[in-house]
Amino acid sequence: MKIYSSPICPFVQRVNAVLEAKGVHYEIEYVDLMNLPDWFLKISPNAEVPVLVTDNNVALFESFAICEYLEEMYSPKLHPSDxxxxxxxxxxxxxxxxxxxxxxxxxxxxxxxxxxxxxxxxxxxxxxxxxxxxxxxxxxxxxxxxxxxxxxxxxxxxxxxxxxxxxxxxxxxxxxxxxxxxxxxxxxxxxxxxxxxxxxxxxxxxxxxxxxxxxxxxxxxxxxx
Ligand SMILES: N[C@@H](CCC(=O)N[C@@H](CS)C(=O)NCC(=O)O)C(=O)O
CATH class of the missing domain: 1.20.1050.10 (Glutathione S-transferase Yfyf (Class Pi); Chain A, domain 2)
Known part of the structure; x- marks a missing residue:
């Protein structure tokens, strides 16, 4: 999977920290927020990072939704079970x-x-x-x-x-x-x-x-x- 990123974005950091806590392998590609390429605008509805492209080639956006996806897909679970x-x-x-x-x-x-x-x-x-x-x-x-x-x-x-x-x-x-x-x-x-x-x-x-x-x-x- 691949995360489209910007170096000091807090929303990206949140997603990266979940990936790290779960030990999921991922690639990072930085996009220039001042000059977003057309291909990125096609996969990012709000023209924002982070976007996470899954192993099934689906582009996910909104950091909260991405974190919840990672929680459903990978262990260890980071939410309490109750x-x-x-x-x-x-x-x-x-x-x-x-x-x-x-x-x-x-x-x-x-x-x-x-x-x-x-x-x-x-x-x-x-x-x-x-x-x-x-x-x-x-x-x-x-x-x-x-x-x-x-x-x-x-x-x-x-x-x-x-x-x-x-x-x-x-x-x-x-x-x-x-x-x-x-x-x-x-x-x-x-x-x-x-x-x-x-x-x-x-x-x-x-x-x-x-x-x-x-x-x-x-x-x-x-x-x-
Ligand atoms: N609600 C979004 C917010 C993401 C966001 O605001 N990202 C900023 C960077 S920290 C961005 O890409 N801004 C677009 C821009 O600056 O052109 C999320 O949770 O993922």
Whole structure:
């Protein structure tokens, strides 16, 4: 199977992490989002990545639907078997996924004021999940599940922003930070992005046009105060 991809797309990362957690073999082809080729537009109804072309040559789109397809097709199962628990996991996975683009937009803020305003909205996500997180290390205890994977793109990006700029979206949420650290150590996260991920991330989100880029170049949150 083949996944059509873009290096820093969170929706792609979610699908890749499921493929990695299940040990499914796949190929990756990057498409240029600024210049989408006609053949890609024919297989991607919304002109978006990810698209996963199955071994039966069927092109699947929408990351949520792709993840559910992979869950039905391949072991180990990442959803709990109990239907109520599974419904709750899907609901908490959706909380994260609906914020992928909110996080992207927050990270792209041009000024400190815009960043703070957007952060206030974005971090509501953490206040909600903080109330249901258990003792960890993962969302549902010892076992990595589908809901963890939906949170990987969000928590991975929070870590990069903190590392490079000192700006901490997770300030005040020690339980979420512990969960984030557990996820950062999984193969599913490590292998869900290309080797050049950080380079692309820094180029796109931490350039001089973004407040976070200027913060990084000034030596980070502490230096700036
Ligand atoms: N709802 C879609 C969203 C996918 C999406 O927004 N992908 C972005 C990249 S992260 C994209 O391809 N945008 C098209 C563009 O930038 O032209 C999904 O879950 O797969």
């Amino acid at each position: 239907p109520e628990k599974r419904a709750l996991h899907r609901a908490w996975a959706r909380q994260a996924a609906t914020q992928y683009l909110v996080q992207c937009s927050t990270q792209r803020s041009a000024t400190r004021e815009i960043l703070e305003e957007k952060t206030e909205n974005f971090v509501r996500l953490f206040a909600k999940v903080d109330k249901v997180l258990g003792d960890g290390p993962f969302f549902d205890g010892e076992r990595l599940s589908m809901v963890d994977i939906a949170w990987i793109p969000v928590l991975h990006r929070c870590d990069l922003v903190k590392t490079y700029t000192g700006f901490d979206f997770l300030n005040g949420y020690p339980k979420i930070i512990k969960w984030q650290q557990a996820l950062l150590n999984t193969d599913a996260l490590q292998k869900s992005v290309p080797d050049t991920f950080e380079e692309h991330f820094v180029q796109f989100y931490l350039n001089e046009e973004r407040y976070l880029g200027r913060l990084m170049n000034a030596g980070g949150e502490q230096a700036v105060g």
